[in-house]
Every structure is written in C-alpha cells, then in structure tokens.
Amino acid sequence: MNKTVTINISGIIFHIEEDAYDKLSKYLNTIKGYFASNESGNEIITDIEARIAELLQAKVNQVKQVVLMSDVNDVIAALGSPEEFGIDEENTSNKNNTENNNANEPIRKRIFRDPDEKAIGGVCSGLAHYFDVDVVWIRLATFLLIFFGGISLWVYIILWIIIPEAKTTADRLAMRGEKINIDNISKSFKEEMSGVKSRMEKYGNEVNESFRNANGSARTGVDKLAYIIGRIFMVMARLIGAFLIFIAVMVLFGLMASLFGFSFSGNSAEYSDWINIIFLEKSHYWFGFTGLLITIGVPAFMLLYGGIKLLFKIKYSNRWLNISAGIIWFLGFIMLVFASVKTASDFDEQGKMKEHMEFNSTSEFITISANPSSVWFKQNNVEELIEEDEDHRRRFDNHYFFAKVNNTKKLIGTPELKIITSASENFEVVINRKARGGNKRSAYERAKEISYSFKADSSGINLDEMFFINENEKFRVQELEIIVKVPEGKTIFLDKSLHNIIYDVANVTDTYDLDMLNRKWKMTSKGLECIDCNGLERNVHSVENKEKHIIIDEEGVRINKKGKKIIINEDGVHVKEHKENHEE
Amino acid sequence: MNVNSENTKAQMRKGVLELCILSILSQGDAYPTEIIDKLKETKLVVVEGTLYPLLTRLKNTGLLSYRWEESTSGPPRKYYKLTEIGQQYLKELQISWNELVVAVNKTISNNQN
Numbered sequence: 289m290n291k292t293v294t295i296n297i298s299g300i301i302f303h304i305e306e307d308a309y310d311k312l313s314k315y316l317n318t319i320k321g322y323f324a325s326n327e328s329g330n331e332i333i334t335d336i337e338a339r340i341a342e343l344l345q346a347k348v349n350q351v352k353q354v355v356l357m358s359d360v361n362d363v364i365a366a367l368g369s370p371e372e373f374g375i376d377e378e379n380t381s382n383k384n385n386t387e388n389n390n391a392n393e394p395i396r397k398r399i400f401r402d403p404d405e406k407a408i409g410g411v412c413s414g415l416a417h418y419f420d421v422d423v424v425w426i427r428l429a430t431f432l433l434i435f436f437g438g439i440s441l442w443v444y445i446i447l448w449i450i451i452p453e454a455k456t457t458a459d460r461l462a463m464r465g466e467k468i469n470i471d472n473i474s475k476s477f478k479e480e481m482s483g484v485k486s487r488m489e490k491y492g493n494e495v496n497e498s499f500r501n502a503n504g505s506a507r508t509g510v511d512k513l514a515y516i517i518g519r520i521f522m523v524m525a526r527l528i529g530a531f532l533i534f535i536a537v538m539v540l541f542g543l544m545a546s547l548f549g550f551s552f553s554g555n556s557a558e559y560s561d562w563i564n565i566i567f568l569e570k571s572h573y574w575f576g577f578t579g580l581l582i583t584i585g586v587p588a589f590m591l592l593y594g595g596i597k598l599l600f601k602i603k604y605s606n607r608w609l610n611i612s613a614g615i616i617w618f619l620g621f622i623m624l625v626f627a628s629v630k631t632a633s634d635f636d637e638q639g640k641m642k643e644h645m646e647f648n649s650t651s652e653f654i655t656i657s658a659n660p661s662s663v664w665f666k667q668n669n670v671e672e673l674i675e676e677d678e679d680h681r682r683r684f685d686n687h688y689f690f691a692k693v694n695n696t697k698k699l700i701g702t703p704e705l706k707i708i709t710s711a712s713e714n715f716e717v718v719i720n721r722k723a724r725g726g727n728k729r730s731a732y733e734r735a736k737e738i739s740y741s742f743k744a745d746s747s748g749i750n751l752d753e754m755f756f757i758n759e760n761e762k763f764r765v766q767e768l769e770i771i772v773k774v775p776e777g778k779t780i781f782l783d784k785s786l787h788n789i790i791y792d793v794a795n796v797t798d799t800y801d802l803d804m805l806n807r808k809w810k811m812t813s814k815g816l817e818c819i820d821c822n823g824l825e826r827n828v829h830s831v832e833n834k835e836k837h838i839i840i841d842e843e844g845v846r847i848n849k850k851g852k853k854i855i856i857n858e859d860g861v862h863v864k865e866h867k868e869n870h871e872e
Numbered sequence: 873m874n875v876n877s878e879n880t881k882a883q884m885r886k887g888v889l890e891l892c893i894l895s896i897l898s899q900g901d902a903y904p905t906e907i908i909d910k911l912k913e914t915k916l917v918v919v920e921g922t923l924y925p926l927l928t929r930l931k932n933t934g935l936l937s938y939r940w941e942e943s944t945s946g947p948p949r950k951y952y953k954l955t956e957i958g959q960q961y962l963k964e965l966q967i968s969w970n971e972l973v974v975a976v977n978k979t980i981s982n983n984q985n
Binding site: 297345 | 920922945947
C-alpha cells in the first residue's frame, strides 16, 4: 500500500505516489533554480509544466489512475535534466547569472570572532576580516584607544560578548566573505531595484498573457518587494545602530569623565571633604556613586550593545546578558534611591535658634561695621584656606568653603545682614542660626552648633564676617542671619567693611546694597533714608554716566574732571593733567 | 580536455535546431508537442527540455508569436506561429544554411581526396 498525493499541474489533477511526487517536485525545483534568473524563466517553467501534464496524462487511464515512480522517471528522461537543455548563448549567460546570484547569497559577509587568529578574544581579527583591513591596524587602534581613550575596553568586552565565534566552515567563509561597505550595499540595492522594476513590468505583461503565469510571478513580485523593504530596513538599522553607538559612547564617556574625573582631579581633597560632610556615612556615598554609575551606565552599555548588534546585523541575542543587565540596573537604581533618600531625609526639617540682644544705648547714632575676614582668620587660627581658586575666595557671597584650623578642616560660611525697624526704643541685634536635619530637634541642635560672634556697645556693632560649622557637624545648609533693628528716628553708619555680608537691605530710595555703604542712614517711619547722599550720584557702579566723567569698564576706572584725569588700572593709580589745558 | 563526440554532435544539433523549428512552423502553426514529435522523427532532439527555452527566446525576439487553444484531452496548448520577421529570418537562415552545406561538403570532400 502506497500513499498518494493529489497535485495540480497546469490545471490538471493527478494522483501521484508520494515518493514519485518527491522526485517530480525536486526535478521541478531544479529547473526553477536553473531558470531563476532568466527573464522568461517563469514562462519556460509554465510551458514545461504543461508538457509534463501532457506526458503524465498519457500514463494514466481509467484503470491505472495513479502516477507511479516509473512514470515520473519516464517524464524526466524525456524532458532531460536542465544541464542537457542546451547551452545556447542566452542560456549560458543566464547560467552564469544564476551562479553569481547563488554565490552572492551564501557568502554574504557576517561578523565573527576568529578563533584561529586570536590574541585575546578574536575580536580584532574578526573586525579585520569584516572591514577587510590588516588586523595589525585594528590591534594598534584598539591598544591606543584602551590606553588613551578609556572606553575602548568596554567596547571590546561588549564586542566579545555579542560577536559569535566562527565555529563552522560556513561561519569562516561568511567571516571572510565579500566586503560589506556602503558601496556594496548601495550596489546590491540598485540591482534589486532594477530587478523588481523589470519583474513588475513582466508581471504586468504576463497578466495579459496568462492567468496561470500571473500567479507565479505575483508571488515572486511580492517576495521581491518584501526583500527590498527588508533591505531598506537593513540600511536604516545600520544607521540607527551607528547612531546608538555614538550616543552610548558619549554617555559613557561623560559618565566616566564626571564621576571619575571628580574624584581623581586636583581638588580631590575638597571633593572628599564635601562627601564626608554631606553624607551621613561614607557607605551612603559609595551606594549613591555606584548606583548612579549603574543607573546611567547600564542603559548606555545596552545602547552600545544594541547599536553594535544592529550595525553588524548580529541576530543572536543573549538572554542571560539581557536579564542580568536588567537585574543589575534595578539593584543600582535601588542603591541610588537608598542613598538619595537616606541623605535627603536628613535635610527634611529646618531648625532655627534665635539669639536676641537688646542694648540700651542712649546714643542717637551708631556705626555698623564688620570684622573683616583677614582679621577674623587670625583671631580664629585659620591656617590655610582650601578653595579651588582665588576668585571664589574673594567672593564669600553666600558661599561655603573649607579652612584648616588647628590642623582640622572646618567649613566656613558667610552670614547675611538685614536691617529693619525696631519695635522698641533701643537698638537690637537678632542672630538667627538655621540648619536642616532629619527632624526639628536635630536641626535645632545642629543650628546651635554654629559658632558666631559679634560685639555691640554704645558706639556701634561689629559683626564677624564669617561663621564656623563645627568640625564634627555635617553640612546641612547652615545659615546665619543677622538682623539689626534700628528704632525710628535714630541713625546708623554702614561701614564699607560690610560689603560681604550686607544683604538686600530695604530703604526708601531703593538703593543697591553696596551703594548704601559708607553712608549715614536714618530710620524714618517709611524706612531707612540716606542723610548724607546729597549731591552724589547713586549710580557709582554704573558703567558710564552721561557726561562720561567717570568710566568704569574692563580697562579700569577713569575719572575725568576739570582737566585732571585719574586712571586706576592693573598698573596702579595714575594722575594726569590734560596737556591741552596745562602745558608744562 | 575530454574528447567527446557526443558533445560535438549535440552542439551541431543545437546549432541547426533554431532553423528546424522555424522550418516546421513555416509549414503551419504548432504547439510544442507537435514540434517535438517532428524533431524526434529526425532525431534532432535528444531531450525535450531543450525546446522550451529556445521557443521562448524566439518568441521574445519577435520571430514567433503564440495563441492559447483549449485542448479536450489536456492542458491548454500554446500554438506558435511564425511572424513576418520570422519568415524573413527563416529565408536568410535557409540561404546561409545552403551556402554552409555546400562549403562544408566541399571542405570535407577536398580533405578526403
């Protein structure tokens, strides 16, 4: 008993034994392969199928209904093998085309690690094969990049992970296959486009010619279209891949530069000082640091991985890698969140300690001055300032910095001075110490630890320009606010030395803080009013006044007045007489 | 290289196959099976498969045209017909064939002497 298959050749139905069917379909496939690249291939095959149908029809009758193996053999013998079909000129060239096409398909180049020429993982030799360059150059570039570029090591490891090793002969052939570059891609793309065009035209013709023909070429037409779309996606994928690699490399590079650059740069002392003083425990810093590295680094790493996979059309995906990357990222994220929450929660609440002093001064007029930092440093045994540059040190303006005091490092801050109306008959000084902490109590305790001093007597108030945050304290935005309350009708003189601490003092004329200095101010019911500003322009600090008597710009200060010229610049102070007025 | 007389014979047959097909069609329209049958009588065709690519090529170059005809006993038949160009082409081929036969015969008989 034999199984039979029902087939349809050229619209005629045949019952055919299974093994005979296999042989016949193999034979037809051989012919199809042979004529695949012939423009009229489909037509020829249709004609041959019609002939096969005719021949097979002669083999069956009412009694013998099934096509047997011997019948198929007879048909094949009659038609001959494709090689015997004749080698006229056209067919010869077609055959060559066929060979070329066949040759193109399997030897499409793919990237593999070369186990035969490997130094470490075979990545360089694989790349060398892929880009058709001598491996020496790739190795040299890799070596240089690892030692001078920093991130190449990562790239190497990723490539090692994702590029498969060439294990079989086919892999090795594909590894050394035709060079893949933009030229070849666009070439094969153009070939495909023209191929589709002619096929489409032919398809159109054949629709008119025969319904049966149309079926066949519609299938190939659609296949070809799908292939073209595939090709376009392939090129797009490569571009996207290259873009992803670019982004990932940038991110990784930035990450390395910012994280490692910080901790290993020249200011490492200050950086680690800040770490000690901000984080509750050193471990929190390392949790946060590692967490940040992972939360940014792992996605960048995967971006790099995906980009390389797209660029080199590597299809195999490493489940293990994906899963572990996900887990590592999640752990890193948790570490980051943990460190952030732990640290941030210690900044939750603000505490304020108020120190109030009222001094019974009969005087109508007092001077408010600052104890300048240079003096203050000496009084407090400040040995050395730890600060990134001079400019920063000059502008103490709401800025914290470290100083070495008695061989320990202390954080120093600058207070803010405000002047308001006193409710009483007396001058008052209020010192508000502020700090943050996990709760009100700890914040208050911390605020209490701010050490600050000032002197007040009947002649005036002398305020320290700096305050200390004690060495065992964490940095929790310690702030110091000095409020001087002036009773109505009394006058103050604001000394020049206040320039670092005076902060947004309200006055009747809306004079800018620094312009208020070196002047006498009387507290009125409306607020502070200047009593010795008459005749003097307020806008000393503006770059130019209308008459250009005083010019302040990058070159220095130039004052022109009644033929005298005063120039203050880097070279010092010069006084000149105008020559046209005073010939000497 | 192998000395293979079969191969040479096949080449010779193929050379004149085109001429024979055109000649058969000049006597009237035919579908491939009829052409094959006639060619088989004269042992010009060894395997039938040879015919189909050749017919398609002649049709594509405009020497032949075809029409479909329903068949009572099998699949529809593709009847080939010689076009005007084909007839012209056949005449030229016949002339050069006759010349060739004379030339070849002369060469062969000269050598035999």
